[in-house]
Amino acid sequence: MKSVSLNAFPRTLTRRAGAKTLRSTGRIPAVIYGRKIQPENLEVVAKELEDLIHHSVSENLLVDLSVRDDRRPQRLALVQEVQHHPLNGTILHVDFHEVAADEKVTVSVPVETVGEAVGVKTGGGVLEHVLFKLKVRALPKDLPEVLTLDVSHLEMNHAIHIGEIKPPPGVEILGGKDVSVVAVAAPRAEEEVAATAEAAPAAGDVEMIKEKKEEGEEGEGKPAEKGGEKAAAKGAEKAAPKAGEKAAAEKPGEKKPEKAAGKKK
Numbered sequence: 001m002k003s004v005s006l007n008a009f010p011r012t013l014t015r016r017a018g019a020k021t022l023r024s025t026g027r028i029p030a031v032i033y034g035r036k037i038q039p040e041n042l043e044v045v046a047k048e049l050e051d052l053i054h055h056s057v058s059e060n061l062l063v064d065l066s067v068r069d070d071r072r073p074q075r076l077a078l079v080q081e082v083q084h085h086p087l088n089g090t091i092l093h094v095d096f097h098e099v100a101a102d103e104k105v106t107v108s109v110p111v112e113t114v115g116e117a118v119g120v121k122t123g124g125g126v127l128e129h130v131l132f133k134l135k136v137r138a139l140p141k142d143l144p145e146v147l148t149l150d151v152s153h154l155e156m157n158h159a160i161h162i163g164e165i166k167p168p169p170g171v172e173i174l175g176g177k178d179v180s181v182v183a184v185a186a187p188r189a190e191e192e193v194a195a196t197a198e199a200a201p202a203a204g205d206v207e208m209i210k211e212k213k214e215e216g217e218e219g220e221g222k223p224a225e226k227g228g229e230k231a232a233a234k235g236a237e238k239a240a241p242k243a244g245e246k247a248a249a250e251k252p253g254e255k256k257p258e259k260a261a262g263k264k265k
Contacts, residue, residue, distance in 0.1 A: 001143040003062040003076065004052055008032075010070055011041040019093070028091050032065070032077060034098030042067065042096070049091060053082065057145040058110050065096065076101060076140065099140050106174065108133040109144055111181060115152030119184035123156040126188070131181045134162065135174040142170035151182055159183035 011029060013022050019029045028046045033039040042065075053059055059082050065075040077096040085092055099105050110133050119125035134147055147167075149160055163177030 001060070001062045001141065001145055003064045003140075006044060006048060006052065006063045006065055008042045008044050008065045008067045008075075010067065011043040014041060023092070028094060030094045030096060032075065032096040032098055034077075037098055044094065046091060049094060053079075053091075060107060060109060060143070060145050062099075062140050062143065063096070078105065078107060078140070078143075101140060104137050104139055105143070106135055106137045107143060109136050109147050111147050111149060113149050113151045113182060115150050117151045117154040117184045119154055119156035119158065123184070125156045125184040125186060127151060127154070128183050128185055129181075130159075130183060131179070134165075134181070136167065136171050137174060138171040142168070144168050144171060147173075149182060151184075154182070154184045156184055156186070 008030065009027075011022070013019070013029075022029055022043055023046075026046050027043045028049060030042040030044050031039055032042055052061060052063070059079055061079040063077055063079065065077050067073050067075060075096075075098055077098045080095040080097040082091060082095075083093040084090065097105075111129070111131060113127070113129070117125070117127050120127050136144065136147075138144075147165065149165065151160065154160065159180040160182050161177060162173060162175045162179045162181060165173055165181065167173045
């Protein structure tokens with residue numbers, strides 16, 4: 001990756017209000033950090049940065065920062081992150097990661113495809129992008145802006161895995177070797193219809209299940225009714241006294257002895 005020149009300036013206006021004021025002057029707030037330095041607030045000219053990004057393949061840029069009026073006027077840095085406005089797409093903020101020319105760095109590189117897969121052209125399949133970015137490790141000068149994959153040989157139900165990608169010289173692609181990056185698969189609509197047809201039960205099965213459930217509900221109700229009748233009958237027997245006991249209690253002529261009352265003569 002070739003480095004490009006970009007001018008930068010130390011930033012004095014900070015926080016949200018300062019950033020808003022800065023943007024109104026045609027500059028963009030930025031920050032630079034690295035493994036051996038403390039984060040430092042910078043600002044760059046919006047037009048210059050937009051032109052660099054517009055003419056590059058991706059936002060992965062290696063820049064020679066010329067920081068005016070700074071104790072370290074020259075910095076080699078990677079554009080780590082660019083924040084855009086969600087509605088109009090204008091650049092709001094940029095992060096730079098300072099690097100050393102002789103030290104390897106790890107960055108995420110976008111993946112692009114070329115050609116038309118055989119499985120798509122003749123088999124009616126769909127090309128699926130499983131991974132849109134891959135992590136790579138290399139010296140700053142060897143970093144690729146994009147990884148390009150030729151998919152013209154891919155047939156139906158075939159994929160390109162990380163281990164099958166040939167990296168550029170001096171570049172190491174990170175990640176599991178068996179992880180798919182792009183694949184040709186059957187259209188999702190056909191798969192969903194087939195899965196739905198297999199999972200749906202037949203109409204006769206539904207009726208049989210319903211009938212069994214209704215039979216089980218009726219059978220469970222009958223024992224409960226019988227049990228209730230028996231309990232009611234036992235309660236009635238306990239409440240009603242036996243005929244013999246009632247007759248014995250009501251025999252005539254039998255009275256309970258009364259205490260004799262003393263009479264005065």
